[in-house]
Amino acid sequence: MRNRPQPLDQQQTPRAGGDGARVLEPTPTRRRVARLQIGVRLLRAGFAGEERKSTYYRFIHEESERLSRLIANVLQLARIGRDALVLEPRVMPIGELMALVVERVASQVERAGFRLELSGEDGADELLVDPDAFVQILINLVDNALKFAAGAETRVIRLSAARRWATDVCG
Numbered sequence: 001m002r003n004r005p006q007p008l009d010q011q012q013t014p015r016a017g018g019d020g021a022r023v024l025e026p027t028p029t030r031r032r033v034a035r036l037q038i039g040v041r042l043l044r045a046g047f048a049g050e051e052r053k054s055t056y057y058r059f060i061h062e063e064s065e066r067l068s069r070l071i072a073n074v075l076q077l078a079r080i081g082r083d084a085l086v087l088e089p090r091v092m093p094i095g096e097l098m099a100l101v102v103e104r105v106a107s108q109v110e111r112a113g114f115r116l117e118l119s120g121e122d123g124a125d126e127l128l129v130d131p132d133a134f135v136q137i138l139i140n141l142v143d144n145a146l147k148f149a150a151g152a153e154t155r156v157i158r159l160s161a162a163r164r165w166a167t168d169v170c171g
C-alpha cells in the first residue's frame with residue numbers, strides 16, 4: 001500500500017538535529033504563514049514603531065500575494081490533472097507583460113540584495129499569451145533565481161525579451 005502525500009499545510013521537511021537525530025521541521029510555506037502571523041500580531045499589539053509599520057505592511061502584502069499565487073498554482077495543477085485547465089490567451093505587448101512582472105518582483109529582488117535589469121529588442125512586440133500564466137512563470141523563475149543565487153557574487157537578475165524566430169503565414 002502506497003503512502004498518501006500529506007496535505008501541504010501538514011508537510012514537514014526532515015533534517016538532522018544537533019545530536020544527529022532526525023528532526024522534522026516545517027515546510028517553507030508554513031514558515032511564511034508563521035512570519036505573516038507574527039507581523040500581524042506585532043502590528044496589532046502596537047509593538048511596531050511608525051517607521052517600521054510601512055515595512056511590516058509591505059512584507060505582509062508581498063507574502064500574502066506569494067501565498068495567493070501558491071494557492072492558484074496548486075489549483076491550476078489540479079485542473080491540469082483533470083484535463084480542465086483553462087487559459088485565456090490574448091495578444092499583449094511584451095513591454096506591458098514585463099511591466100506586470102516588474103511590479104510583482106521589484107521589491108522582493110531589492111530586499112534580497114539584487115538589482116533587477118530589463119532588456120529587450122522592442123517592448124511593443126506582441127505575444128499571444130495568457131498574461132496571468134506568463135507573469136506567474138516569470139515570477140517563479142525570479143523566485144528560483146533569488147533562492148539559488150543567494151550566495152552569488154554578481155547580484156543581478158536580468159529579464160530580457162528577444163525575438164528568436166518569426167513565422168509567416170501565407171494563404
